[in-house]
Amino acid sequence: MKAKYDVVVIGSGPAGLAAAVEAKKTGAEDVLLIERATELGGILQQCIHNGFGVEILKKDLPGPAYAQRFIDEAAQAGVELLLDAMVLDVTPAKHVYAISQWSGFAEIDARALVLAMGARERTRAQIRVPGARPAGVYTAGMAQRFVNIEGYMPGNRFVILGSGDIGMIMARRLTLEGAKVERVLEIMPFLTGLTRNYVQCLLDYDIPLQLSHTVNRIIGRSRVEAIEAVRVDEKWQPLAGTEEIIPCDTLLLSVGLIPENELSKKAGVLLDPVTNGPFVDEGMQTNVPGIFAAGNVVHIYDLVDWVTEAGFVAGRSAAKYAIAERQWMARQVKLRAGENVRYVVPHVLEKESLAQADQKLQMRVIKPIEGNVWVQVMDGENLIVRKGQRYARPGEMVTVEIPQKAYAAVQKVDQLSVRVVAR
Amino acid sequence: MAEETTKIICITCPMGCTLEVTHEGKTISKVEGHTCKKGPEYAEAELTDPRRMVTSTVKVKGGVHPLLPVFTAAPIPKPLIFDLVKLLRQVELEAPVKVGQVVVHNVLDTGVDILASRDLLPS
Numbered sequence: 001m002k003a004k005y006d007v008v009v010i011g012s013g014p015a016g017l018a019a020a021v022e023a024k025k026t027g028a029e030d031v032l033l034i035e036r037a038t039e040l041g042g043i044l045q046q047c048i049h050n051g052f053g054v055e056i057l058k059k060d061l062p063g064p065a066y067a068q069r070f071i072d073e074a075a076q077a078g079v080e081l082l083l084d085a086m087v088l089d090v091t092p093a094k095h096v097y098a099i100s101q102w103s104g105f106a107e108i109d110a111r112a113l114v115l116a117m118g119a120r121e122r123t124r125a126q127i128r129v130p131g132a133r134p135a136g137v138y139t140a141g142m143a144q145r146f147v148n149i150e151g152y153m154p155g156n157r158f159v160i161l162g163s164g165d166i167g168m169i170m171a172r173r174l175t176l177e178g179a180k181v182e183r184v185l186e187i188m189p190f191l192t193g194l195t196r197n198y199v200q201c202l203l204d205y206d207i208p209l210q211l212s213h214t215v216n217r218i219i220g221r222s223r224v225e226a227i228e229a230v231r232v233d234e235k236w237q238p239l240a241g242t243e244e245i246i247p248c249d250t251l252l253l254s255v256g257l258i259p260e261n262e263l264s265k266k267a268g269v270l271l272d273p274v275t276n277g278p279f280v281d282e283g284m285q286t287n288v289p290g291i292f293a294a295g296n297v298v299h300i301y302d303l304v305d306w307v308t309e310a311g312f313v314a315g316r317s318a319a320k321y322a323i324a325e326r327q328w329m330a331r332q333v334k335l336r337a338g339e340n341v342r343y344v345v346p347h348v349l350e351k352e353s354l355a356q357a358d359q360k361l362q363m364r365v366i367k368p369i370e371g372n373v374w375v376q377v378m379d380g381e382n383l384i385v386r387k388g389q390r391y392a393r394p395g396e397m398v399t400v401e402i403p404q405k406a407y408a409a410v411q412k413v414d415q416l417s418v419r420v421v422a423r
Numbered sequence: 424m425a426e427e428t429t430k431i432i433c434i435t436c437p438m439g440c441t442l443e444v445t446h447e448g449k450t451i452s453k454v455e456g457h458t459c460k461k462g463p464e465y466a467e468a469e470l471t472d473p474r475r476m477v478t479s480t481v482k483v484k485g486g487v488h489p490l491l492p493v494f495t496a497a498p499i500p501k502p503l504i505f506d507l508v509k510l511l512r513q514v515e516l517e518a519p520v521k522v523g524q525v526v527v528h529n530v531l532d533t534g535v536d537i538l539a540s541r542d543l544l545p546s
Contacts, residue, residue, distance in 0.1 A: 048492035062494045064541035068522045151489045176508045195439030199432045
């Protein structure tokens with residue numbers, strides 16, 4: 001792993017994969033993709049249902065197959081990977097601190113950074129479901145991971161709260177695995193997921209959906225034994241007399257996603273209070289120059305195809321930013337303090353400035369020399385220009401000019417040092 | 424048999440158009456409400472031979488995960504879905520697996536193969 005990359009992408013779900021691939025294709029020299037899990041793909045790996053890629057690939061693929069295309073592309077493009085790694089902090093200067101058993105504590109500099117951390121599920125605490133707190137209450141995505149990747153069934157009789165896509169897809173999935181889904185409850189008076197999922201996940205399997213209904217309380221001591229469903233009015237207030245006890249052993253919550261922006265905040269990225277994601281421009285750049293964001297970290301999508309597109313935009317912008325920064329750096333000469341010099345102002349010099357005029361450097365010496373001195377501007381051991389003085393003292397500023405005739409010599413270097421030594 | 428109108432929601436793409444299908448038994452005389460040519464095709468199939476893509480998992484030995492996600496290469500007849508998932512419970516593969524690899528050939532004599540949805544490396 002290198003200390004500095006053109007583009008660093010945090011998160012390897014659909015947005016991060018697309019951003020990393022596109023950054024490389026746009027001309028970024030090196031791209032590092034950091035992922036918390038042990039493999040790439042993010043939540044797509046547990047979304048084993050089909051329906052991915054219809055819009056941009058014109059193919060109807062399962063989630064893992066959709067991810068696999070971009071995983072393969074990333075490998076071909078030469079994207080570097082840091083898996084099983086946790087990013088701890090990101091600074092506004094695009095300095096990334098990460099930790100993993102492979103890299104230990106790693107500090108990585110990014111010329112451009114793409115935030116692609118996705119989202120988290122709303123939990124019971126965030127929707128304040130009253131009642132006991134027994135085992136058997138899961139978010140739908142958690143249950144999806146148990147069933148589709150780890151091979152555990154979280155229960156036998158389910159009630160699902162929320163008619164979002166994950167909830168409806170899990171209703172079908174659990175039914176196919178032999179469970180009974182008693183009910184899907186939706187607090188809104190309309191379906192919140194896609195209509196096609198209502199048809200192929202609920203109607204196909206005779207799973208009843210009740211709109212304008214929610215969970216009034218959870219019943220059960222050590223394990224969920226039942227839930228009490230209730231009809232709500234247009235202000236989500238429970239209507240007395242409409243309560244119904246539904247026996248079940250598991251309650252799944254499919255009640256929305258929240259963009260995951262803890263790292264964004266640390267990097268000084270401003271968030272839109274409506275989306276809970278960063279404010280972005282058309283290139284997916286945040287308010288912090290060189291920090292970009294894409295996917296559910298910006299706002300919650302309903303189709304992965306559009307997440308991939310957003311990732312492409314962010315990856316392209318990030319690569320262009322990094323390339324421009326490198327080109328800008330290539331036009332600059334750093335001015336370093338050499339022997340007996342404490343500092344030099346200016347710190348950098350635009351190479352082209354010598355086409356216009358001589359450039360004056362100002363500095364202070366570290367220790368006095370009472371006697372003839374040379375003030376020398378050096379390219380390593382090669383002298384660019386020198387000036388003689390009768391003495392040098394820390395209390396008196398020293399100056400030297402790089403003349404226009406040094407133009408050609410300065411074009412070849414990326415740094416110069418200045419020293420003040422006895423003659 | 425009298426002509427009747429049935430509302431069918433097309434599931435071919437995320438648009439989810441509501442199709443108004445006028446038909447006499449399984450013979451369609453008119454489809455309305457679609458926004459592309461897939462709509463009438465779907466309505467025809469839904470009345471005569473409804474089919475669905477099915478995705479599930481099979482067991483894998485020695486892989487990074489205990490399960491491999493799989494999918495039907497093409498939609499299969501709806502009445503066969505539960506027979507299919509029952510059959511898939513009996514399947515066990517060994518890692519490594521490549522995406523697109525045939526897991527079950529011509530499943531339940533449908534002419535449709537079951538394919539691996541991803542690469543699965545050995546643990």
